[in-house]
Amino acid sequence: MIDAFLVALNGVIEPYTLLLMAIGALAGIVSAAIPGFTITMAIVLTLPLTFAMPPLQGIAVMLSVYVGGLSGGLFSAALLGIPGTPSSVATTFDAFPMARSGLPGKALALGLWSSFFGSLISIVVLILAAPPLALLAVKLGPWEYFALIVFALTIIASLVGDSLLRGLIAGLVGIGLATVGPDPLMGRERFTFGYEMLSAGIPFLVVLIGMYAVSQLLSELETSPKQQAQGSTSLISGDMRPHNLETLKAIVLRPVNVIRSSLIGVFIGAVPGAGSSISNLLAYDQAKRSSSHPENFGKGEPQGVIASESGNSSTAGGGLIPLIALGIPGSAVDAVLMAAIMVHGISIGPRLILDNPELVYGMFLSMAVASVLMLCIGLLLMRAFLNLLNVPKYFIVPVVLSCCVIGAFTLNNRITDLYLLAGVGVVGYLFKKLDYPLAPLVLGVVLGPIAETNLRRAFQTSTDWTLFFTRPISAALLALAVASIVYSIVSYVRRSQQAGVPDSNS
Template structure:
C-alpha cells in the first residue's frame, strides 16, 4: 500500500524528530490558556518554511493534533479550557480534579483523544481519496462555486453576531484584492507603493491577526491571575474495568466528531458539546454529569480530537477548510508551496501519504507523551504570563521578519496585530477575515479562468450541475446561519433585538 511509503518517510529519524517536536509543542501550546492550535501553527510557519514540503506538513499535523489534545490539560487542572474545543471537558474534568482524580481524568482524556484521532485519520484515509477522485471532474466554474461555498463558512464562524462576521469577511476579501489583478495585471489599492504591488504577504497577516492580537489581549490581563495547581497527581491510567466501560462512548464519540469535522464551518467545540450531550443522554446516571463523571471527559475529548481527521477531508480533497484551524492550515500549505485539492492526490501522492502517516503517528505520540508527562503538566501551567507572552510576541516578529528578511513584513504583522486587537475588543470574529484573505484570491483566480475560457460569457458559471449544486448548498448554509442567528436573538433577554 502507498501509505507504507508514508510511514517509511515519517519514521526516518530527522522527520520523526520534527513530528515529535510538533506534537510536544502542540500539547504545550494547547495547554496554555490564551494560545490555540491556530496560534501554534502560525508560530511554526517561519520554521517549516525552510523545510521540504513533506517534512513541513508532518510537523504542522503534529502541532494540530497535539494542540487539540493539550487544551484538555488546563481544562481539567484549572477549569480553564486551553482551546475552545476543550470547553466541554471542563464540566466534568475539573470536578474530578477537585476530588483528587486529576491524573485519572488526564489519563482518560489522553486515551480518548488518541483513539478519536486515530479513528478519524483512518476515515480520512478512506474518504478523502474517493472525494478527490470525484473532484477531478471540476473545471474553473465548479471550483469558483466551491470557493463560494467555502466563503459561506464565514457565516458559520461568525459567533454570536452574523453582521459582524460578514463585515469581517468582507474586510478579508478587501485585503485580498490589494496588489495586481491576477487576470488583467492592473494594480489595485497599491497607492504607488512598490511593496503593495504584490499584495499583503500572507504569513505576516496571519501572524498579526491570530497571534499578535491574541497576545495583546493576554498582556492586558498579566498580573490579574496566577495559575497554580497544588494537588499531587497520582494514578494516571484507568482500570481495565473502567476502560471497558468507557470504550463504547469513546468509539461512538469519535465517529460523531469525525462526521461533524467533515462538515465545513463546524469544528471541535460543536463536536465536543454534542458528544457530551449524547453521553449524558445515554448514561444510566445522567445526574452525575457535571459533578465528576469520567464519561463527561471521555466523550468530548474523543469528539474534539476526531475532528482533526474529519476537518482534513474537505481541506485535502476539495481545498476548503473544515474549521478555523484548517483555514490557517490551508494558508500554511499555500505558503510552503502545496495547493490542497484533488490534483494534490494525483501530482503529489507522497505528500498525501506523509500526512496520513504523520497524523496516525502523531496520535500515538499523544498517547505516549500524555501518559508519561502527566506529572510535568502543572509545571508548564506555572509559567508566568509576564515572561511567556512577551517571549511569544518576540517570536512572532522574528517569524514575520524571517520570511523575506524584511522590516516591511514586520510592519504588516504589527498593523494587522493592531487591527485584530481592535476587532477582538469590539467582538468582531477573526476567523472570517482569514477565510476572506485565503479563499478570496482562489475564487477570483478561478472566476477569471472561467470567464476567459467562455470569452466573457458569465452564464457559464450557472451551466454546470455541480456548480449549481454548490450554489444551492451555499444558499442553504447562509439560510441556516440566519435561522440560528434569529433563534439566538429570540432567546436573548432583550426580546426583539438582534444580538449584534
C-alpha cells in the first residue's frame, strides 16, 4: 500500500500534471461562474481531452475541474445574485446582500475559504470512513430515498421569507412544473396541454436560469441610467479586500458550522442521485436553525455563506465513496468520472481499491491538490471578478443574458427551450415583484421528479405502505421531516406574534 501511495504521489505532483490541474481548476471556476454553464457540462467537455492522458493524470484533471466548478458558482452568486450552478443557490441568500452592502471581497473570500475547508474535511472523511458510509448508502431503497426527499422538501418551510403561505405556494408551483412532460418511469407525456414545446418537459437548467438570471436581469433594467451610475459608484467604493485573516477567524473560531455543513455534504454526496443542489440547501437550513440569530440570515450573514459553500464543496468527496467502493456514481459528474476510468480498461467496483490502489490514492491526493489550486486561483482572480462591479449594467446585462441563452440552448440544442426560458423568466420576475420567494420553487423543480420516481418504485416493489414507517432509516427521516415542519410553523407563529406586539416605550 505504501508503494502504491508513493506511485500516486509522484504522479500527482509531476509538474506537467500540476499545470494541467491548475488549468482544469481555472476552467471549472470560470465555467461555473457563467450562469447556465453547469459543472457537468464542463466535465463532459473535458472528458475527450483526457483520453490521451495516463489514467491518473486524466482523472486528476477532471477532479480539478470538478472542485473548481463547485466553488466557481460563488462568483456570480455573490456579485450578480445569480447562482452559476444549482449547487450555489443558497449562496445567493447571504453572499449577494453582503456584496451589495459594500463587502464583495469579504463575501468571495468567505466562500472560497469555506469551499477549501469543506473539500479538505470531505477528503478526510472519504479516507477514514468510506467503507461504513458506502454500506449505508447501498442500504437505501426507494422508501429511504423518498423519505430523504420529503425531509429535504420541508426546507421550503424554512426558506419562505416573511410569508409561510407564499413560500409553500412557490414550492407547489415548482413541483407542478416538474410534472410537465414525460413521466420519469414510463415516459408518457402529461400536462402538455397540446403544446409540442412542453412534450420534452421543462428542463431544470432552464428553470434555474430563467428564475434567477432572467428575472434578476429584468429587475436590474428597471433602474434608470442615473440610478445605475449611482449604484455602480457605491459598489466601486465598497471594500474590495478579501479580509483573509478576518475570514479565517470567522471559520476557525466557529468550527461547528463548517464541520456540520461539510459532513452534511459528504453524506448527501454518498447518496447516489442526491448531489450538491440538495447539500448546499440542507447545510444552509441547518446553520440557520442552529444560529442564535436566525433573523440575520438572508441579510448578509457570514455563517450562511460558510454553510452553503462548505456544504456543496464537500459533496465531491462524498460522491466518490459509492463510486470507489461500489462502482455506483453518486451524481452525473461521478458518472463521467466512472466513464473516464473505464475508457482506460479499469473496472469499477469493490475490487478497484485492491486491483488499482495507486489510482484510488491518486484520486484522494488529486482532490487535496485541486482544493489548494482552487483556493489560490480563486483568491488571485478575485479582484478580476470584482471588477465586474465597475462595468455598467448596459454592458453586463447583454453579456450575461447571452451566456444564459447559450447555456440553455446547449443543454438539448432545442430552440423551444429558449421560448421556455423567456416564459420562466417572466414568471420569476412576477414572483419577485409579488414578493414570492424563488428558492422554494427551484427546490420543488429539483426534488419533485426524484420523489415521484422513488415513490412509484417503492409501490412497484411492494404495495405495503407501512414500509415507509417500519424501515428504520425511512421512519427516522420522515420523523425529522415532521419535526422540521412543526418547528418552522411554531417559529413563524412566534415571529408573527412578536411583530404584532406594540412597543411599550412607544
